Amino acid sequence: MADAGPGPARDFFARDALVVARGLIGATLGLYGVGGIVVETEAYRPDDPASHAYRGRTPRNAPMYGAPGTAYVYRSYGLHWCLNAVCLPGSAVLIRAIQPQFGVAQMRDRRGMDDDRLLCSGPGRLCQALGIDGSHNWLPLAEPPFEFAFSMADPAAVVSGRRVGLTKAVDFEWRFGLGGSPYLSRKF
DNA sequence: GAGCTGATTGTCT
DNA sequence: GACAATCAGCTCT
Numbered sequence: 001m002a003d004a005g006p007g008p009a010r011d012f013f014a015r016d017a018l019v020v021a022r023g024l025i026g027a028t029l030g031l032y033g034v035g036g037i038v039v040e041t042e043a044y045r046p047d048d049p050a051s052h053a054y055r056g057r058t059p060r061n062a063p064m065y066g067a068p069g070t071a072y073v074y075r076s077y078g079l080h081w082c083l084n085a086v087c088l089p090g091s092a093v094l095i096r097a098i099q100p101q102f103g104v105a106q107m108r109d110r111r112g113m114d115d116d117r118l119l120c121s122g123p124g125r126l127c128q129a130l131g132i133d134g135s136h137n138w139l140p141l142a143e144p145p146f147e148f149a150f151s152m153a154d155p156a157a158v159v160s161g162r163r164v165g166l167t168k169a170v171d172f173e174w175r176f177g178l179g180g181s182p183y184l185s186r187k188f
Numbered sequence: 189g190a191g192c193t194g195a196t197t198g199t200c201t
Numbered sequence: 202g203a204c205a206a207t208c209a210g211c212t213c214t
Contacts, residue, residue, distance in 0.1 A: 042195070044195075050195070051195085052195080055211085058210075058211075059210080060209075060211085074195085074210095075207095075208075076194070076195065076196055076197095077193095077196050077197080077206080077207070077208080078194090078206080078207035078208035079196070079197075079206065079207055079208080080196050080197070082196085094195055096195085122196070122197070123195070123196075124196050124197060125196090125197075164195075164196095165195055166194095166195065167193095167194080185196095
């Protein structure tokens with residue numbers, strides 16, 4: 001699938017989080033010439049006890065009620081940044097891992113390591129490698145400085161499983177990934 | 189206003 | 202396999 005401007009991008013994200021989470025596998029995501037192919041995502045919906053939006057809108061989760069395709073960036077455990085793509089109001093998809101494709105030298109520099117498999121295999125690592133922080137909160141993912149291109153992965157290669165690191169709604173299999181990819185944060 | 193929690197990661201055993 | 206680091210935002214008093 002070819003490049004998509006803001007209009008088509010909005011249509012892509014204005015769907016159920018589960019559909020967007022699966023559809024994002026195989027897409028290309030970058031920032032200032034640094035990025036790669038999305039290989040792992042998780043879906044969060046308003047009726048989901050594990051979602052930041054479960055208890056309604058607050059100053060922190062306000063971007064989750066913004067336009068579809070908006071970036072929701074929040075700090076996790078006081079240390080790390082996590083990047084989400086906003087879908088329908090109150091729902092979002094957490095980008096958990098990408099396969100480094102371009103700007104790899106800069107990723108290695110930011111991460112302070114040479115092992116490509118560890119550059120972006122986790123939400124915190126991914127944000128560190130791409131240089132994403134709170135200043136990118138609220139920005140549209142389909143417009144500069146973000147670079148976004150849709151590309152559907154082979155449906156047969158996409159696998160699903162339980163989400164990672166949660167204490168609530170742990171049984172929902174709302175995590176999606178490229179089966180067998182060495183760039184996943186964890187195996188399925 | 190005080191206390192608690194977490195969509196994580198890196199390091200040590 | 203277990204745990205410390207670290208803090209914004211939420212809940213409860």
